[in-house]
Every structure is written in C-alpha cells, then in structure tokens.
Amino acid sequence: MVERVLEIGGYAAGYCGRLFARAGADVVRIQMDSVGPAWASDEAMSAFLHGGKRLLSTADGQLIAELANAADILIVEAQTANALSAMDFDGFSTPVKLAMTPFGRTGPKCNWNASGNVMLAMGGYTHLMGDPDRAPLSLPGHYLEFQTAALGYTAINACRMAGQHKVIDLGMFETLLALSQFTSVRWQCAGEQRERHGSDFWYVVPSNLFVCADGWVYLNIVPSFWDPLTVFLERPELLLDSRFLTNDLRMENREALHAIVGEILAPLSKAEIFARAQACRIPLGVVQSFAEVLDDPHLQARSFFAHSNARDVQPWRIPENPYCINGERRTVGLGPITSEQVPLWRA
Amino acid sequence: MAGVNGPLNGIKILDLTHVWAGPLGVRFLADLGAEVVKVEAPYGRGPQQFPSTPIGGWIGKADPEEPWNRNALFTKLHRNRQSFCVDLKQADGRNAFLELVRVADVVIENFSATAMRSMGLGYDALALANPQIIYVSMPGFGATGPYSERVAFGPVVEPMSGLTNMLGYGPDEPRNSALAIMDPVAAVHSAAAVVEALRQCQITGAGAYVELSLHEGGVTYSGPWLLDHQMGHTPVCMGNRHPNMAPHGIYPCLGQDQWLALACVDQMQWRALCGLIPGLAQESDLQQRQKAADDIDRKIRAWTQNQSKAQASELLQASGIAAGPVNGAADLFADTQAQFRNFFVPYEQFDTPMPGNPIHMAGLASHQWTQCPDLGANNHDVLSQWLGYGDAQISALEDAGVLFNRPPD
Numbered sequence: 001m002v003e004r005v006l007e008i009g010g011y012a013a014g015y016c017g018r019l020f021a022r023a024g025a026d027v028v029r030i031q032m033d034s035v036g037p038a039w040a041s042d043e044a045m046s047a048f049l050h051g052g053k054r055l056l057s058t059a060d061g062q063l064i065a066e067l068a069n070a071a072d073i074l075i076v077e078a079q080t081a082n083a084l085s086a087m088d089f090d091g092f093s094t095p096v097k098l099a100m101t102p103f104g105r106t107g108p109k110c111n112w113n114a115s116g117n118v119m120l121a122m123g124g125y126t127h128l129m130g131d132p133d134r135a136p137l138s139l140p141g142h143y144l145e146f147q148t149a150a151l152g153y154t155a156i157n158a159c160r161m162a163g164q165h166k167v168i169d170l171g172m173f174e175t176l177l178a179l180s181q182f183t184s185v186r187w188q189c190a191g192e193q194r195e196r197h198g199s200d201f202w203y204v205v206p207s208n209l210f211v212c213a214d215g216w217v218y219l220n221i222v223p224s225f226w227d228p229l230t231v232f233l234e235r236p237e238l239l240l241d242s243r244f245l246t247n248d249l250r251m252e253n254r255e256a257l258h259a260i261v262g263e264i265l266a267p268l269s270k271a272e273i274f275a276r277a278q279a280c281r282i283p284l285g286v287v288q289s290f291a292e293v294l295d296d297p298h299l300q301a302r303s304f305f306a307h308s309n310a311r312d313v314q315p316w317r318i319p320e321n322p323y324c325i326n327g328e329r330r331t332v333g334l335g336p337i338t339s340e341q342v343p344l345w346r347a
Numbered sequence: 348m349a350g351v352n353g354p355l356n357g358i359k360i361l362d363l364t365h366v367w368a369g370p371l372g373v374r375f376l377a378d379l380g381a382e383v384v385k386v387e388a389p390y391g392r393g394p395q396q397f398p399s400t401p402i403g404g405w406i407g408k409a410d411p412e413e414p415w416n417r418n419a420l421f422t423k424l425h426r427n428r429q430s431f432c433v434d435l436k437q438a439d440g441r442n443a444f445l446e447l448v449r450v451a452d453v454v455i456e457n458f459s460a461t462a463m464r465s466m467g468l469g470y471d472a473l474a475l476a477n478p479q480i481i482y483v484s485m486p487g488f489g490a491t492g493p494y495s496e497r498v499a500f501g502p503v504v505e506p507m508s509g510l511t512n513m514l515g516y517g518p519d520e521p522r523n524s525a526l527a528i529m530d531p532v533a534a535v536h537s538a539a540a541v542v543e544a545l546r547q548c549q550i551t552g553a554g555a556y557v558e559l560s561l562h563e564g565g566v567t568y569s570g571p572w573l574l575d576h577q578m579g580h581t582p583v584c585m586g587n588r589h590p591n592m593a594p595h596g597i598y599p600c601l602g603q604d605q606w607l608a609l610a611c612v613d614q615m616q617w618r619a620l621c622g623l624i625p626g627l628a629q630e631s632d633l634q635q636r637q638k639a640a641d642d643i644d645r646k647i648r649a650w651t652q653n654q655s656k657a658q659a660s661e662l663l664q665a666s667g668i669a670a671g672p673v674n675g676a677a678d679l680f681a682d683t684q685a686q687f688r689n690f691f692v693p694y695e696q697f698d699t700p701m702p703g704n705p706i707h708m709a710g711l712a713s714h715q716w717t718q719c720p721d722l723g724a725n726n727h728d729v730l731s732q733w734l735g736y737g738d739a740q741i742s743a744l745e746d747a748g749v750l751f752n753r754p755p756d
C-alpha cells in the first residue's frame with residue numbers, strides 16, 4: 001500500500017518529503033505563504049524539493065487536521081517549539097509524527113529565533129571555517145535542513161518498519177552537534193580546541209586549495225599517499241628530503257611544502273592535473289563551476305541527473321538521491337502536481 | 348547481545364566501514380536499536396604503537412597501554428557495537444564472515460569500488476550466501492563511471508560538488524570547508540538508504556544492492572544552486588551574506604576571536620534590530636538593506652564589538668532577532684540547551700562525554716548505551732551467539748591466527 005505523507009514546513013520538511021516522494025510515497029505538501037529565505041530562487045527550490053508531490057495551498061486548520069489524521073506519516077518543520085504547538089501538532093493522530101525545530105521541543109532555547117547561519121555558528125561549524133585572522137565563514141546552502149531531514153526520514157522509516165506509533169523530536173542544533181568530526185572529542189580528550197586554517201585541513205600535509213592555470217585544485221594527502229604524491233609532482237627526491245619524512249615533519253614545514261606544490265601546479269590546467277592525479281592514484285579534486293558539475297562526464301555516465309519528460313516545460317537537470325537501490329534512481333516527475341489532479345485522501 | 352532498545356531491534360548489521368562517513372552512518376542505526384557487529388581487520392585500528400597522538404586524542408589518558416583501543420575519534424563513532432576482528436584474507440576467516448552474512452540483514456562498507464570484489468566478497472558472493480541481504484557500498488565516486496577508481500576523501504570531493512563556488516570570502520577567494528563535510532552528508536544518507544532498503548525488503552522479501560557515492564551526496568547538497576544556474580540566476584559567493592536576507596553575517600564581539608552570527612529573517616526582525624542598534628533605517632526593505640549592507644554591517648559591528656557574544660545573543664533574542672554565538676568546542680559543552688537536553692552523554696570510559704543522538708522519541712534511552720568495544724572483544728560471543736560455534740571451534744580459529752584481539756606484532 002502506498003504510504004500517505006503530509007508535509008508542512010520549510011526546506012527541511014521539503015527535503016524529507018522529497019525522500020519519501022522518491023521512495024514512492026504519496027506526499028501532500030501544505031504550501032505556506034512564506035517558509036523563510038532560501039539560498040536559491042523559489043523556482044529552483046521548488047523544482048529541487050517538490051517534484052512528484054501534491055501541493056495544497058490552504059490555511060484551513062480543519063482540512064489540515066483531516067489530512068493529518070488520515071496520513072500515515074506527518075512531517076512538520078516549525079520555527080520554534082511554541083510555533084509547533086500552535087499548529088496543534090500534538091492533537092493529530094497520525095501514527096508517526098516528526099517534529100523538526102531549530103532547538104528541539106524542550107529546553108531554555110527551544111523558542112529562540114533561528115536562521116541557518118545562527119544554527120551553524122551555535123553548532124560549532126562556523127568557528128572552524130575560514131581564515132584564522134579573519135571573520136569565520138558560515139556554510140552557505142541548506143546543509144542544516146537537508147541533514148536534519150534525512151535523519152528524520154531514517155527515524156520515521158525505522159518506526160514504520162517496526163509498526164510503532166511514535167512522535168519524533170528532532171532538533172537541528174543537536175543534528176549539528178552529532179555530526180561534528182572531532183571538535184568535541186579533541187577538546188575532551190586532547191584538551192585542545194580545533195581552530196580554523198583557511199582551506200588547509202591542517203592535520204595532514206599537504207591538504208589545501210592550490211591555484212592552477214585555469215582555476216583551483218584541492219589536494220588531501222594523508223600519510224599513505226605521500227609516496228605517490230612525489231611521483232605525481234615528478235619530484236621523487238622529496239621522499240629523501242629530511243623536512244618531509246613524516247607527517248609531523250611535513251606539518252612543521254608546511255609552508256615550504258606548499259610552496260613547492262604550488263609552484264609545480266601553477267602552470268598546469270585542471271584537466272592535466274586531474275588526469276595526472278588519476279594516473280598516480282592520489283586524492284585530488286578540481287574546483288568545478290556549476291556548469292562543469294552539470295556536464296561532468298562521470299555524473300552523466302552514472303545518470304545522476306533526472307532529465308525532463310514531456311510534461312515539463314524546461315529541460316532541467318535535477319540531482320537525484322546520492323544513493324540508489326538495485327541500480328535504480330528513484331526519479332519522480334520533475335514538477336509538483338496540483339491537488340486538483342489527484343483527489344486528496346481524508347480521514 | 349541485542350542492540351539498545353529502539354525501532355531497529357532485531358536488525359543485524361555487519362559493519363565493515365572505516366574512517367568517518369561509514370561509521371557515523373552506522374552509529375545512527377545502532378542508536379536506533381540495530382544489533383551491530385563491527386567486522387574489523389587486525390590492523391583496522393592501527394598498529395600496536397602509534398607514531399603520534401591521534402587527531403582526537405586518547406580516551407582517558409596520554410600514552411595508554413593499548414593505544415589502538417583508546418583512539419578518541421574511533422571511540423566516539425563506535426558505541427553500541429560488538430567487535431569481531433578477523434582476517435578476511437584467510438579462507439577460514441572468509442568462511443566465518445560468509446556464515447555471519449547468512450544470518451545478517453545488512454552488510455555495509457565504504458572501501459574503494461573494487462576492494463570487496465577483489466576479496467571475493469562483493470554483492471554477488473554475499474547474495475549467494477543470503478539472497479535477502481541488504482548490501483550497502485559507499486565508494487567515494489560510486490561503483491561505476493570514469494572516476495570510480497579515483498581515490499576519494501571528503502575534502503577532495505567537496506570542490507567537485509559545486510560548493511566551492513559558494514563558500515569563501517568572495518568569488519576570487521574560494522575556501523574549502525576543511526571539515527570533510529561530504530562525509531556527514533554521506534553518513535546521514537547511508538542510514539536513510541539502509542532503512543529504506545530494509546522497508547523494501549520487508550515488503551518484497553528480496554535483498555538489495557545499495558550504492559551510495561560521497562561525490563553525489565555533495566552534488567545533491569548543491570542541487571538548488573545547480574537548478575538556479577540552469578534557470579539563469581547563477582549564484583555567486585557572497586562571503587557571509589545571503590541572497591535573500593540582510594543583514595546576515597558574522598560580527599566581532601568582545602574578546603579574542605569571539606563572534607556573533609546574526610540574521611534578519613524578515614521585516615519584523617529588521618524593525619526589532621533598529622530598536623536596538625542606533626542609526627538603522629527602520630523603513631528599509633530587503634532591497635534597500637542589501638544595497639546599504641556595508642553601512643549596516645558597520646553599525647552592527649560597532650554595537651557587537653563592545654559586548655560579549657553571549658550578552659549580545661541574549662539581547663538580540665529577547666527582541667526576537669535570530670542571533671547566536673559562534674561556538675568553539677568549549678562553548679558547545681557549556682551550552683545550556685545542550686545541557687538541558689543531556690546531549691553529551693558520559694557513557695564512555697572515564698566518563699568521557701560523547702555526542703548523543705539528535706533523534707528523540709519514547710523508548711530510546713542513552714543510559715543503555717555501551718562503550719566502544721576493544722578490538723576483537725566480542726569474537727567469542729559473535730561466533731557462539733550468531734552461529735552457534737562451540738568453544739573448541741572458536742579456539743581453533745584463534746590458534747590458527749584467523750581471529751585477533753590486538754594488532755599483530
């Protein structure tokens with residue numbers, strides 16, 4: 001039986017619903033006047049998030065309650081705990097209900113006002129990004145919302161699989177804290193606070209952005225790749241250079257090593273560097289423009305982008321899920337379906 | 348041997364993941380109640396002697412006796428699991444693993460695209476042993492395509508996702524997050540994919556091959572920008588500003604390297620900000636504020652730099668404005684919200700607090716959590732309880748050097 005999913009809220013709710021739509025669920029999204037400022041145009045956000053869903057523009061509380069009570073799954077994203085309660089979230093009888101809020105439903109900050117940059121700052125991410133002698137950088141985009149949504153999707157499906165009726169309380173702040181790399185353990189166990197170092201990963205050397213003839217490339221040379229790096233650089237004598245014998249020594253002499261790497265890469269093109277990295281099997285990525293990402297031969301060979309079908313006006317290429325099951329991309333129609341096209345379910 | 352209480356009780360997972368993305372994804376599944384056996388190579392946690400202190404330090408104390416069991420970063424990622432340390436390159440080890448596969452629900456790994464196949468343990472081999480197995484493979488660039496053989500870590504995948512066009516101080520000053528941010532994207536989606544495949548298996552009875560690419564996780568994250576680009580609104584790097592909010596930034600506060608994040612999400616918040624900070628024009632709409640962003644930022648800086656980040660946050664929040672401190676590690680543990688919700692949990696050795704589970708629901712309880720097991724600590728239990736092996740059988744494997752509980756000399 002196709003599951004009925006009711007989705008209310010902003011970009012986290014939208015992404016959670018997107019995962020359900022791609023898994024074959026019947027997703028009805030309640031369209032609201034404003035869901036907060038996005039990092040892309042409304043048109044782009046809608047095409048990315050809402051393909052295959054039914055959109056219903058209504059503020060009719062009774063209708064929303066009817067839909068919620070008839071749904072198998074309710075996804076709600078609210079700006080605060082109070083805003084969630086004001087929607088009568090607790091009154092709905094949906095078997096599995098997910099509440100996504102910035103700080104969770106309880107606690108002294110559960111009604112704090114939030115934005116993406118505020119959450120990323122409070123969650124420990126911003127402190128680590130950017131140059132040490134300048135303002136830290138906030139992470140652009142909807143990382144916070146999409147990550148919270150995918151966790152919510154996991155929790156909902158776990159409950160559905162177990163046949164359990166549950167209310168799930170998911171705070172975005174805690175999502176960020178849970179996704180820290182080693183910020184918290186380094187503080188607790190090594191007594192050291194992790195700091196920001198520009199693009200330099202710092203703990204393995206060289207790991208940094210380097211300028212080349214037509215852009216930038218990123219190297220990330222963990223110790224086991226030091227030997228092949230010297231082949232890649234066509235500087236085998238570096239293997240015997242006493243400044244670079246171990247990662248600790250390379251950390252001590254990072255500026256000298258970065259200068260050598262930078263000088264070698266500067267005259268080469270991204271394509272040359274990328275090809276050479278593949279031949280030498282070292283971890284290297286090139287900075288791709290959006291056009292280059294869209295035309296990337298690897299992504300094309302893997303049919304990663306969904307293409308438009310006859311119903312769609314524009315031939316947009318939409319990134320699909322980063323996972324596929326049995327080789328299937330869970331493509332859905334690229335545009336949302338209006339509620340008039342398919343009758344709504346009711347309790 | 349069952350997992351902690353949770354909706355995934357009864358699900359058996361064989362976890363062959365390493366580094367960050369894979370273990371983090373599995374941690375979410377273990378926290379939801381799955382019974383997870385970490386299948387580890389004898390050198391999976393490093394050698395007997397570490398050349399230097401690991402990146403996250405040691406659990407408990409410096410220079411621990413068994414350093415491979417005290418790596419704090421590894422420990423953080425591996426609660427609620429059992430450790431089964433086996434040499435899969437030996438026939439007996441491989442056979443024992445395949446027997447575990449027969450009774451497991453999920454096998455998950457994040458090796459290179461060919462590693463498991465080269466050991467004769469690819470999906471085809473595992474599906475022969477157990478047609479219902481969910482096999483999750485997480486190679487950096489996926490299992491197919493021209494880059495599938497490339498070496499991939501989070502930081503090198505990031506620039507190929509499109510994110511570097513947006514992250515930096517401006518279009519000519521791109522930055523890498525240096526946080527390997529594609530790893531947690533893949534981690535969270537791996538957990539989502541496992542449960543989606545399990546549900547599908549529950550309905551169809553068939554197993555599944557799940558493939559997840561670190562690279563594609565990053566490109567999905569850039570999805571809205573990629574669409575905007577196609578629609579003719581090519582997004583550009585704006586530093587800490589935002590295309591649809593102003594002001595939106597990171598502002599200096601009292602003290603060295605102390606900062607505050609602030610955003611006016613709507614007109615109401617802007618008006619409230621005008622009530623706090625002198626010299627701001629209350630009637631300005633978003634477009635006007637974007638044009639005057641330099642001047643507005645200057646006035647906000649003049650206000651924030653005389654206050655602590657905590658003070659400024661409280662004042663702004665009291666007026667209904669989205670604002671908060673830029674927290675370093677020490678601040679995270681001191682945060683009253685994290686403390687109220689008991690986010691950091693001291694279940695680990697020496698009562699070391701570890702990040703908790705953001706998923707809250709009735710029935711999940713962190714007091715049941717078990718510490719990261721020592722290497723090979725559960726070899727006996729796994730073989731006896733999952734497969735019914737007797738003591739003599741297990742001893743024979745130990746004597747033959749197939750099972751390990753410390754890295755080889």
